[in-house]
Amino acid sequence: MEIRQNLFPMKITDLSSKTIGYLAVLTKKKERLHAKIKEIEKQIELLSAGKENLAKNAVRAQRKRRGTAKPKAGKSAKRAPRGFLKTQITKLTHAAGEAGISAKDLAAKIGKPINHIQVFFSGTGKKLGVFEKLSSGNWRIKKSGAPAAAPANSPS
Numbered sequence: 001m002e003i004r005q006n007l008f009p010m011k012i013t014d015l016s017s018k019t020i021g022y023l024a025v026l027t028k029k030k031e032r033l034h035a036k037i038k039e040i041e042k043q044i045e046l047l048s049a050g051k052e053n054l055a056k057n058a059v060r061a062q063r064k065r066r067g068t069a070k071p072k073a074g075k076s077a078k079r080a081p082r083g084f085l086k087t088q089i090t091k092l093t094h095a096a097g098e099a100g101i102s103a104k105d106l107a108a109k110i111g112k113p114i115n116h117i118q119v120f121f122s123g124t125g126k127k128l129g130v131f132e133k134l135s136s137g138n139w140r141i142k143k144s145g146a147p148a149a150a151p152a153n154s155p156s
Contacts, residue, residue: 085110085112085116085120086120086124086128088110089106089110089117089120089125090130090141092106092109092110093106093131093139093140093141094141096140097140098140099140100132100134100138100139100140101138101139101140102137102138102139103117103118103121103137103138103139104137106139118137121133121139125139129142130142
């Protein structure tokens with residue numbers, strides 16, 4: 001009762017938006033607690049009426065509900081087709097010519113994080129043997145190597 005008496009002298013004009021937000025949160029908590037109290041009182045009534053099984057079932061139902069109310073995860077984006085990153089990097093590196101292209105520029109043009117590009121060159125790019133490192137982060141197609149994206153037998 002003391003809390004209510006202390007709240008009444010408050011004027012709405014004296015309340016900040018932060019205080020009102022906090023009061024809303026506390027009111028929601030209070031409503032949830034009142035709902036729990038009603039459930040407990042209902043179980044007590046069932047026990048006093050000699051219906052122990054119904055009271056036990058209500059408690060078990062609450063325990064089961066806790067684990068089943070998991071929110072569904074959102075749909076993830078579709079994956080790119082196999083080899084998509086390789087073809088994109090090869091095309092852009094081939095188009096850059098002798099000057100080469102930096103991993104940062106490749107990442108910006110492809111729309112992938114720079115880490116993806118750097119990992120590509122350190123793994124797949126080395127295995128292919130088509131790319132040549134010019135300087136830190138700059139790559140080009142080897143002079144002797146043909147671009148991997150171009151078909152081997154092109155009709156003339």
